[in-house]
Amino acid sequence: MELVRGLHNLRPRHRGCVATIGNFDGVHAGHQAILSRLRAHSARLGLPGCVVIFEPQPREYFAPDAAPPRLTRLREKLSLLQAQGVDRVLCLAFNRRLRELSAEQFVQQVLIDGLGVKHLEVGDDFRFGCDRSGDFAFLQNSGERHGFTVEAANTVAESDERISSTRLRQVLGEGDFALAERLLGRPFSIAGRVLYGQQLGRTIGAPTANVQLKRVNPPLHGVYRVSVELDGVQLKGVANIGKRPTVKGDGKAHLEVHLFDFAGDLYGRRLDVVFHEKLRDEQRFDSLDELQAAIKADFAAARAQWGL
Ligand SMILES: Cc1cc2nc3c(=O)[nH]c(=O)nc-3n(C[C@H](O)[C@H](O)[C@H](O)COP(=O)(O)O)c2cc1C
């Protein structure tokens, strides 16, 4: 899969493709349905399938402090899109210039001049352009004038409710990982590289791998039962996602994972942490002794659930 960052990096060889546009945060089952339509049209026309995404996502640009948590950061999103058979991703910086483009200018500059789109696949509720003025009817009309076809994919629902990134955030917030798995078509996980921590964990009997969380605002908070696949073996453990209010920290959210019956060195490795169950909220304890006792209880609870 090829990643093109910004319109200015598009070359004449990129012209001629089938495309879809959106945030695709989480690459959930609704997104996967669109991507499957994209693959079908790509095969029919013998043209590459291209996904246009934005970084930051529009709401992160408009309201950085009030934007919803990210389900997938760029790297995770790209690897999930690749796994869905996408040939090319055009990642556009969402900035003032982009936000000011009218729907008409967006079609002209991105779809026609940039990508030479022959078929566009969108969801039935898709809106774009300055003030979200471009909708399906607008796209169909543009297509007729510029020579591309447009198709609106049917809504994918679960229990009569539309699957969306927003719904996933809510379901994850409620700790319903079984439902999250149905909406995603895979278990929810967070991937990242293991960084050096403060080395305090081992002194309180809980050595942890500190997984780099590039998200300021993760979709989960608290203590969870988790697993990690390492060299083909499933390791079981517990994780805490939070600001660690008991110890002096940097005020940012951290993801720390303790794996049971494991003593290897994980520094520098990429882990994909799969979440299975929420055990409790993160708390501020008055002493390290109390924190240590709580962590010990978390370990016991998770081990019991895992049958270890
Ligand atoms: C299972 C588990 C539960 C945790 N719960 C809390 C908590 O409720 N409150 C808190 O302040 N920190 C909590 N922590 C984070 C610890 O404060 C942290 O692991 C410890 O400070 C070690 O940090 P270090 O690995 O950077 O040295 C938890 C960690 C684990 C592994």
Ligand SMILES: Nc1ncnc2c1ncn2[C@@H]1O[C@H](COP(=O)(O)OP(=O)(O)OP(=O)(O)O)[C@@H](O)[C@H]1O
């Ligand atoms: N459940 C679904 N069924 C069909 N199409 C969908 C579904 N969810 C999203 N899409 C389509 O996938 C494309 C990308 O969607 P996008 O990520 O922007 O929205 P979303 O998942 O609904 O997120 P949000 O909850 O933030 O609105 C859009 O064309 C959208 O209409």
